[in-house]
Amino acid sequence: MSLLEQLTQDMVTAMKAKDKETLSVVRMLKAAVTNEQISLGHDLTSDDENAVLSREYKQRKESLAEFESAGRTDLVEKTQHELAVVEKYLPEQLTAEEITQIVQAAIEQSGAESMRDMGKVMGIVMPQVKGKADGKLVNETVKAALS
Structure with missing residues (x-):
């Protein structure tokens, strides 16, 4: 339907x-x-x-x-x-743990090391979580992981 x-x-x-x-x-x-x-x-x-x-x-x-x-x-x-x-x-939303796992995988995949690489990480993460997670929460998770 x-x-x-x-x-x-x-x-x-x-x-x-x-x-x-x-x-x-x-x-x-x-x-x-x-x-x-x-x-x-x-x-x-x-x-x-x-x-x-x-x-x-x-x-x-x-x-x-x-x-x-x-x-x-x-x-x-x-x-x-x-x-x-x-x-x-809305589709079922991802938990903070699941978002963190996706972010960590994206960091490893992109080889990101600092906040300058945030765009690379976000480019990998956002298509995976589109509609399933709040962009603000994803952004904060990526910032925390890269700092």
């Missing part, structure tokens, strides 16, 4: 359950996926779908941090609910 079909099915379920918050998030996700499909001009691959979902997740994560720092508890709760809904559609 494609992501669009899953989103449509979940949208109907949320409508029947009268769950307005979930319905709103599912509609936003469906719109984002459809817009991406239109802009690319073809059906989305699973990697394309994951990229859209990751982008939506990242936007909400950044919003959450802003709302927390501003003390907007009403928006914090809403954004946390949105994050939970988006997470349902």
Whole structure:
């Protein structure tokens, strides 16, 4: 089942359950996926779908941090609910240990020795973890391993 079909099915379920918050998030996700499909001009691959979902997740994560720092508890709760809904559609995320193992293998493969080689390592790691790990966490792991 494609992501669009899953989103449509979940949208109907949320409508029947009268769950307005979930319905709103599912509609936003469906719109984002459809817009991406239109802009690319073809059906989305699973990697394309994951990229859209990751982008939506990242936007909400950044919003959450802003709302927390501003003390907007009403928006914090809403954004946390949105994050939970988006997470349902994301592929399972890698643990910090798994990311560290991938980074170590990339360092050995590239022969990286210092922070100047960070680009080489990131170039090897990011395609492997695309959609499965937060880029910020990967970046921090690579920095820690090279310093």
